[in-house]
Amino acid sequence: MTGDSGSNHSIMIKKIIQIFTLHLSSICLLVQFPSDLNAREVSRSVVQIQNQSEPGSGFFLKVGSKTVFITARHVLGLSGEKVTLSLPGGGKLEIPLKDQIPIDRLDSAILIIEATPVSIVPLEVSNKPLKQNQILSVWGYPISENNTVTKLGSRNGPYLGTPSSIKDGYSLLYEAQTQIGFSGGPIIDELGMVVGMHGRSESMQSSTGQSVRTGKALGIPIGEILAAVSGPSQIGLQIDEKALAVEASRASMKRVYEIMTNSSLSDQLLEELGRAEKGGLPKYCIEISRAYYYTFFSSLPDLSKASSSQTIAKKTDGVDPAYYALGSLVSRKSADFKKSLTYDRILEQTGHSSYLQFSERRLSNEVQLAVEKCSKL
Incomplete structure (x- = not known):
């Protein structure tokens, strides 16, 4: 009797947990996409x-x-x-x-589109930068196993950042179990705004030589698509070219930050900086990123170029803590520890921890934080 009663009690608890989990999943879904609207x-x-x-x-x-x-x-x-x-x-x-x-x-x-069909309600562009693990939704018309097009569907998953290599503009990486037919569909944020265009599924070669999908997908940022338009004023589109250039710059600056936190992508950093610079982002953002690259990412550290970029950054906004953190890093790499200590003490005076606690990692994080802020300007 005791065993049966305990068993029934255990089954009841499991059912309660299942119901609670089901409701919790529904709540999470509603948080990600708050309404059917x-x-x-x-x-x-x-x-x-x-x-x-x-x-x-x-x-x-x-x-x-x-x-x-x-x-x-x-x-x-x-x-x-x-x-x-x-x-x-x-x-x-x-x-x-x-x-x-x-x-x-x-x-x-x-x-x-000369005349928008009455049944169409066009989507709008998101003006918010993506955050790591932010839930995205890919929409499209997938093909079923018997090669017929099914109804409109969506696949949800977290934003993962930048892929290890970028080809044809595919710089968005996210989890999504997409199928053939989704290509060209929008990538939507939780507010229903467009952040990019879906185009590919990530795949890898199995031990048998077959191509197997990894469950991750690739997209192109919408800001980059619009900014790449050749001569918008000549084709009659009323596009704010300056705003598009700034949007593309922010996207490039965001990828600069992601590259800084993933050294395997270092060869792409200068190219992205060149794109970011065209959009008129503050010179300070560009130069501290460039100095960081020459300090850590070039095949051989070029401390002369790093110091030069740091000097330019000082002329534009030398009071930012990232400038002093960068100065300390460059000085340490140059074995000028006296100068590095000076920068560390200035950091301490600006409200940071004791200069004795500054490690190379903490100083790097200070620069990376400044670059992340630049992507949101």
């Missing part, structure tokens, strides 16, 4: 692209006073002279590929 809006923007081989997805986006259509370039490459879109609620829209806006170096395409 976002899903309804997305469903009125994301469409299926029909072509002669495998279909893909795309979405309508509000840019200034205009509406454009965005998808992956490799999807349009299969479409012939025009692209046919299956609209929400039925109906089709044909867009000539001659209306495609040229975009350099990215696997993305923008098509001009």
Whole structure:
């Protein structure tokens, strides 16, 4: 009797835990995507692209006073002279590929929409930088196992940062069990705003030589897509070119920060800095990043260049703690410990811990923190 009673009690506890876990999962989902409103809006923007081989997805986006259509370039490459879109609620829209806006170096395409269909509600661009482990949602029309297109679906997963290598602009890495057909669909944040365009699934080669999906996916930042438009004023789009350049700079600066925290990506840092500089971000942000690179990431530390960049940074904003942290790092690498101690003491005077507690790692973190702030300016 005691054993049976204990067993029943145990079963009851397990059921309560299961119910609680189920409710907790629902609550977490609601926190990530607070209402059905976002899903309804997305469903009125994301469409299926029909072509002669495998279909893909795309979405309508509000840019200034205009509406454009965005998808992956490799999807349009299969479409012939025009692209046919299956609209929400039925109906089709044909867009000539001659209306495609040229975009350099990215696997993305923008098509001009002369008249937005009444069934379409275009999405809007997110102006917030992504955070590590932030939940994202990829939307599109996946193909089933029997090669038929299913209804609009989504795959949710955390943002993971920057992949180990970037090709064709795919600099967003996130968890998402996507299928064929999702290519060209939007990547949405928890507020229903577009942060990028999905285009690829990450895969690896198995021991048998087969390509196996890892459960991670790749996308292109929306700011980078819009900033890569060739001559927006010449094609009639009312786009704030300066705002787009700043957006692209922020995206590049964010990747600079991610590269700083992942030394295996160090060869990409100067290239990203060059892009960030074009958008008019503060010179201080660029120079402390450049000095950091020459101190830690170049094949051989170039302390002369590091010191030069540090000097330029001082002229623009020499009171920032990151400047003194960087000075201490460069001095230590140069074996000028007296100068390093001077910088450490200044840091202490600005409200930081005792200079005796400053390690190279803590000083590096100070510089990285400043660069992260730059990506949000």
